[in-house]
Amino acid sequence: SMINENGYEYSMDNSNPVMGCIFILGWIIWMGYFVKLFEHKKYKSTGRSKAWPLILGCLIFYTFIPIRTGLLISDWFGFEDIGFGEFDVSVGIIIGCLINIIMGLQMFNWEPENVVVKPSLTNPGTFMGSVFLIMAFFTFIGGMIDLLEELAGYLFLPIGLLVLIFGTKKLIEKGEINTPNSVIVGELSEE
Incomplete structure (x- = not known):
């Protein structure tokens, strides 16, 4: 903890999931507005969307926030592992995977069929949605690797x-x- 000149004590608690939840809810609210704002804005010289620089910055910032938040939520409520036969499955990994799926589906306008039909490397929104869904896949595989090896x-x-x-x-x-x-x-x- 830190104390400022007025004697107020700041606590730097890293085990609280509130900040991650605020970031994720902020992301979901902002992306609902952001996509409409930048949907048709393109640079005249190249025709490239003006959203690319902002999206790449968001992807760098949001890479591990869903997983970290999922782990903190499970730890906060005391549900760290679920016994599945001889294996333990991390609840935090499952929550992080679900958060990534939610964030990815939002970029496809909440339509799961668009994930298969409309992925794009040139459209910033669907590209970002694809990245979140790929992160969800690797999070799932990483969390379930022991179980998958046996099966x-x-x-x-x-x-x-x-x-x-x-x-x-x-x-x-x-x-x-x-x-x-x-x-x-x-x-x-x-x-």
Whole structure:
């Protein structure tokens, strides 16, 4: 803690999730306004959106705030780990993953189908949403790595084999349906 010249004591408590929650709520509120403000503003010379410099700064600042806030929230309420069989799953990682998903979906106008249909490297909003969703994916994998290692042989191998079998079957069926007609080029008498 620090004491100023008037005798007031400032506490630098790093275990309080309030500041992270304020940053995240501020982000959600500001992005609702920000996207509408910069939606059609572009530089005349290049046609590039004027939102790029601000978005890159926000991404640098917000890279680990959702994960840190999720860990602090779980610690604050006393739910650090959930026993799942022989494994412990971190509640903070799950909360951080959900916060990243919320922040990413907001950039796609809360429409999950746009995540697959409209990701873009040239549109600042959907680019940022994609980054948050990728961070959510890696957060999930990082938090569940022990469980996923154990389940790999029992879960992912059979799923992979099923995808391979059904994919091969579809390719064979598609190849049989679309057989091209023979095309004759030139005169018949040339043969």
